[in-house]
Structures are given as structure tokens and as C-alpha cells.
Ligand code: ATP
């Protein structure tokens with residue numbers, strides 16, 4: 001075949017070009033963030049096609065997300081200047097394996113039309129198995145078993161291959177239950193997510209002819225984000241590549257962030273062993289970020305031990321330093337970022353205006369998103385949440401909201417349906433049907449239908465008792481939410497509304513926040529997730545806390561529900577540029593000109609779990625996540641932390657993340673928090689560019705609050721004190737010893753709007769030494785010590 005021109009090669013540096021042109025044989029591209037691994041991989045596909053080495057359907061190309069797969073297809077087309085017809089084998093492991101398994105289902109005892117269970121179905125099935133085995137599900141929850149099975153599947157252990165060392169798992173019954181579960185799935189003609197890959201692996205292992213067929217068919221194999229493959233995926237790839245060994249894997253050990261889901265960085269090291277003679281390409285030039293962004297990222301990742309080690313450089317010059325800013329609390333942080341986005345949109349600091357599409361907020365935990373979503377809705381800033389539902393669309397939030405809705409409006413049948421058997425109350429389809437019928441026959445709501453059914457003794461057993469409890473609870477919550485209950489007397493032809501005796505009692509003094517907590521407790525919903533042992537459960541509990549926190553900004557439950565209804569309505573919003581909000585995990589492989597990294601506080605990032613863990617494994621993974629976060633930024637990266645976060649209506653002091661400390665000073669500019677110092681980061685307000693000073697400021701700012709919250713006894717505080725002491729001694733610098741100027745804080749004048757931790761917002765009406773007279777908006781007039789007050793934003 002005549003050589004066709006390959007202009008796309010000119011866009012590559014020599015190392016990338018080597019990786020692209022070495023089409024045959026194993027290639028490992030091991031390189032840091034933004035060095036053009038994905039670009040090289042994409043070009044390699046184009047080159048394979050252009051040189052006629054392979055047709056589109058002969059290339060097996062694994063990406064980490066479906067989005068990445070779509071983008072890769074588009075890019076290949078762009079490189080070749082033509083549409084690429086069909087690349088059926090470019091996708092995630094899951095997507096590729098579904099296709100393969102449909103073709104060969106019978107080889108593992110399934111039919112072609114097998115169903116794929118979602119997590120809920122999977123749990124339901126496991127619960128049945130556990131019950132059938134007379135195991136106490138309270139002590140041995142189905143979700144724990146699900147997690148265990150998933151773990152085994154990630155290691156490519158079918159029931160017969162689970163090693164003896166795991167025999168004690170799940171009260172010594174784990175392996176056995178795993179086996180039952182797999183058998184049951186087969187009778188149901190169903191698979192779970194883990195099975196997709198594992199079944200295909202089994203098919204390949206047990207059917208050499210089938211394997212040989214695909215080894216021939218997939219002439220070239222390419223894998224992006226290789227550092228995050230698990231053992232099963234690795235074995236799968238190795239089998240397929242063993243014939244021709246035309247496999248090209250690209251990855252970065254510093255970006256391995258899925259260890260908690262069974263990914264093994266070790267796969268990178270195994271590659272050279274399994275594919276001797278592999279060409280190993282190292283890319284060192286970063287094309288994505290400014291030198292300051294790279295410098296800051298390197299500073300953080302350098303603190304990890306056991307790295308393969310890489311150098312990164314860029315020939316870009318100039319650019320902004322990474323900006324670091326501390327805020328009073330999470331709301332303040334969201335407000336500031338919102339304003340910052342708006343001014344970046346207009347153009348600021350000598351930079352041209354950015355599109356909203358160019359900006360992203362990357363959070364450690366999904367519950368952080370809520371504050372941003374609420375803020376952006378308030379100011380009308382378009383946003384999208386990537387890689388997951390938006391906060392109010394999450395399952396646990398919808399469940400909780402359904403309880404709140406029902407407490408406020410007992411006629412909300414959709415809400416009733418959602419929660420009547422969530423958590424499980426033994427009210428299955430049959431019982432729910434009876435409720436439906438009772439409601440329909442009497443022309444009343446489902447809740448009232450349930451009352452009538454109970455009154456008529458139309459339901460028996462455990463379900464009846466549970467339903468009674470739920471109905472009574474709902475009546476009481478309604479009472480607390482809006483006042484006396486309108487109750488229908490069951491059995492009357494005409495629904496008669498009577499005043500409940502509760503109406504005669506004085507209305508109990510309970511805030512809507514306490515009520516919300518009570519509802520979640522008494523309904524058993526919180527406990528439902530507390531007993532849940534899956535990796536998602538802690539996140540869901542966090543989200544529930546976050547939901548209660550959101551209530552604080554509203555007078556009552558109704559107001560809050562209206563707010564959310566409006567948010568949900570906003571879903572059918574117009575197209576156009578939007579700020580992206582996503583977790584750091586979802587941001588892998590992506591890049592944005594402007595990146596905000598909020599919530600850099602110990603306990604949030606790094607997560608509390610990683611800090612409590614013995615050993616450094618968890619912490620190092622968190623640090624890699626920080627590295628992934630910073631290296632997403634092309635031009636401007638802003639890291640922030642809040643001194644206080646409200647959890648369950650309680651203030652909690654937070655310490656800046658240890659990762660803040662690891663940012664190299666020379667690459668960081670410290671901004672002055674507007675809430676504390678009266679605004680902006682103009683020349684006067686700009687602090688010396690030294691992160692330790694920022695830490696100092698943060699510390700003295702925290703000081704007063706911390707004393708109250710008894711933070712000084714916490715190990716985190718002690719560690720931080722020790723750390724900053726060592727540092728000031730080893731590297732004396734004037735800025736280190738600068739303590740926040742007390743005058744700056746207490747310099748209030750009459751008429752200033754201020755905020756006090758206990759009493760909320762108010763206006764200064766008088767000044768007497770270090771004390772202020774303040775007319776608080778909710779708490780009335782009080783005299784308070786100035787240092788406990790901060791200036792509120794206007
Ligand atoms: P990550 O580790 O974050 O996934 P990566 O190594 O996959 O990063 P790419 O996303 O491929 O990096 O490339 C980063 C940026 O650099 C992209 O915008 C890409 O277009 C650009 N780039 C890559 N190689 C070159 C090159 N040789 N010349 C100019 N720009 C390049």
C-alpha cells in the first residue's frame with residue numbers, strides 16, 4: 001500500500017512520535033499529567049487506520065469513561081479529516097465486555113438476552129440468599145457481602161478460585177454465599193457489573209478457540225489510564241495481547257486513584273515483565289499547564305514515597321501563580337468562587353474573558369457540590385454536574401425529600417410511593433397494591449388509603465405494624481411541620497375532616513432542622529445507610545447531613561421544598577456555556593483553563609478515613625488525587641479552604657489541609673479572604689506570597705473559634721502546631737512570624753454589617769473598647785467581644 005501523508009505526526013514531539021510509529025509490539029507510555037499520552041494514543045489509532053495496518057473494527061481501545069471514548073472517536077476523525085465509520089471496540093471495559101458476552105453468553109451458561117442487575121437488584125438478591133441461609137442480616141448485611149464479592153471479582157476470583165486466606169470472610173460463609181449467588185444469577189439469566197468482565201475472562205480461559213479468534217481479530221490493543229486497571233482487567237488484556245503482543249498502554253502512577261476499587265498500580269510494573277522487550281516511552285514535556293501550576297503540583301506529589309519518579313517540564317512561561325485563599329465558611333467559599341467566575345468571565349487581571357465552559361470546580365466529596373449548586377442557582381450562574389446526578393437528584397436526597405414532602409403534604413402520593421417501603425418495612429408489591437385500592441375506592445390519598453386499610457384490618461403481620469408506625473409518625477411529623485392534622489375518619493362515605501386533638505395542644509417548639517433530623521432518624525432512613533457496608537454508604541450519609549445543612553437557610557420546611565422544586569424545574573434549562581462541577585475522580589484525563597479546588601481541609605481532603613487509617617496507603621492515594629486536581633488546570637488554579645464548616649447546624653472548625661502545606665511557596669500567591677478583611681485581593685490587601693503566612697493567618701483566624709470547639713486537644717491541631725513550629729525554625733522568614741493584625745479584625749465602625757458565630761448577622765450600633773453593641777437580626781441587641789465578630793459581606 002502506498003504510504004499516505006501523515007500530517008498529524010508533525011504535531012507530536014519525538015518521544016510521542018516514537019510511541020505512535022512503533023505500531024507493532026508492546027509499548028508502554030509512562031508519563032506525568034498533561035504530557036500528551038492521550039493525544040499520542042489517539043494519534044496512534046489514526047495512524048493505524050491511515051497506514052492500513054488495521055480497520056476500525058480491528059482496534060480494541062479501552063478508555064476510562066464513555067465520555068472519553070466519544071471524544072477519542074471525534075479526535076481520530078479530526079486527525080484523519082474524515083468520519084471514522086464504526087469503531088465498535090472503542091469504549092470502557094464494561095461496554096466492550098457487554099458486547100463480547102452477548103456473543104458468547106452460552107459458554108458461561110447464560111442466554112444472549114441476559115439482564116444486567118443494578119446495585120439495588122443485586123442487594124435484593126443477596127438479601128434473599130442471606131435470609132434463606134438463616135444468617136442474621138442485621139449483623140451480616142447484604143451490602144457487606146456485595147462489597148466482598150465485588151472485591152473478589154476485581155481480583156478475577158470466581159468462587160472456585162477464592163483463596164483459602166479469605167475463608168473467614170463474612171462469618172466464614174463468604175465463599176459459599178458467593179457461589180450460591182453466582183448460581184442464582186445464572187438461573188435468573190442475569191449478571192452484575194463485575195461479571196461482565198469476569199465472564200468474558202472465563203470464556204477466554206476455558207475456550208482457547210474463542211480466545212484465538214479474538215486474538216486474531218483485535219490486531220491492535222490500546223489502553224488509556226492504565227494505572228487504574230484492576231487485576232481482572234489486566235489478565236483480560238494480557239490474554240488478548242498474548243498472540244501478537246501489539247499492545248500499547250499509557251498511564252501515570254501518580255494518578256492512580258482507584259486503589260479503593262481494586263486498581264493495582266503494580267500492573268504498570270508487571271507490564272515490562274509480561275511483555276519483555278517492550279518499548280518504554282517516557283514523556284516529560286507538559287503541554288497543558290503553566291510552570292506555576294506544574295510546580296505546585298510537583299510539590300504535592302513529591303511528598304509521596306514509592307513513586308516511579310518522573311520529571312515534568314514545560315517551555316511555556318509566565319502565567320499566574322496558583323492562588324490560595326481561606327474563607328470563613330463553606331458558604332463564603334461558594335459565594336467567592338461564584339463572584340470570581342463572573343469576573344473571570346468578563347475578563348480580569350489582564351486576562352481575557354473566559355467562557356463558562358472553560359471553568360471547573362473539582363470537589364473531593366460529592367456533598368460539597370450542594371453549596372455551589374445552591375449559590376449558582378441564586379445568582380443565575382449556569383452550571384452542569386459531570387459524572388453523577390446533581391445533588392438534589394441523588395437517590396438518598398430524593399428519598400429524604402420524599403419524607404419531608406410527605407410530612408408537609410400528606411397527599412403527596414408520589415412521595416408516599418417512594419418511601420413506603422424505603423427502608424424495607426415488609427410492605428412489598430402486594431401490600432402496596434392493597435393501599436392503592438383502598439385509596440382509589442375511597443377517593444383519598446395513599447396515606448389516607450393506608451389509614452383506612454389499617455382501620456379495616458385489611459393488612460396483617462409485620463407489614464401492618466410497620467405501616468401503622470409509619471402512618472403515626474407521618475401524622476406527628478406533619479403536626480410538627482405545619483400544625484394540626486386533618487384526619488379522615490375511616491369508613492365514612494364522605495371523607496370528613498376533623499381536628500385532631502393535637503390541635504388543642506400548644507405547638508411544640510422544634511425547629512424545622514430538628515424536625516428534619518428527627519424524620520430521618522425515626523423513619524429508620526439514617527440507620528438504613530449506617531448499616532450499609534458498601535463503599536457508597538458513607539458518602540450517602542454525608543449527603544444527608546449536607547441536606548439538613550441546606551435547611552438552615554430557610555425559615556421552614558415548606559420554603560425549602562419550594563426552593564428545591566424550583567431547582568428541579570431548572571433541569572430543562574437551555575443549552576449554552578456552563579461551569580462544570582464534578583468530583584476529582586470524575587475529572588481524570590480532563591483539562592480546563594480555569595480550575596477551582598475548594599475544601600482543602602484536613603478531614604475533607606485528605607478524607608477523614610484516609611487520615612484514620614494506619615499506614616500511608618490511603619493518604620498517598622489522596623495526595624495523588626490532589627495532584628490530579630491541580631494538573632487539570634491550564635492557566636489558573638485556585639485552591640481554597642474554609643475555617644469553619646457547618647455540620648448538622650453545628651459549627652466545626654476545620655484546619656487547612658496538610659496538602660496546602662506541601663505546595664511550594666514560590667508557586668503560590670495568597671489571596672486575602674474578603675469576609676475578614678473587607679474585600680478583594682487588591683495590591684494593599686494582597687498578602688506576601690507565602691503559604692505559611694496563609695497558614696498562620698488561618699491559624700490565628702481559627703484560634704478563637706478553635707478554643708471554643710476544643711480543637712486544641714485534637715491530634716490534627718497538635719500536628720499542625722508542631723509542623724509550623726519546625727518550619728518557622730528551619731526557615732526563618734519574616735512573613736512566617738507575622739500574626740494577623742488584631743486591629744484589622746476589630747476595626748469596625750457603626751453601621752457595619754457583621755456576623756457572629758452564635759447570634760448570626762447584625763449591625764454594629766456602638767463601640768466600646770474591644771466590645772461592640774450589635775443589633776442582631778434574629779437575636780436582638782447584644783454586647784459582644786469584637787474579636788468574635790467578623791465583617792459580613794455586603
Ligand atoms: P492526563 O495524564 O491528564 O490524562 P495526558 O498525558 O493524557 O494527560 P493529553 O490530554 O493527551 O495529556 O494532552 C494534554 C494537552 O496537551 C492537550 O491539550 C493536548 O492537545 C496537548 N498536547 C499534547 N501533546 C502535544 C504536542 N506534542 N504539542 C502540542 N500540544 C500537545
Ligand code: MG
Nearest residue numbers: 037038039589
Ligand atoms: Mg490522558
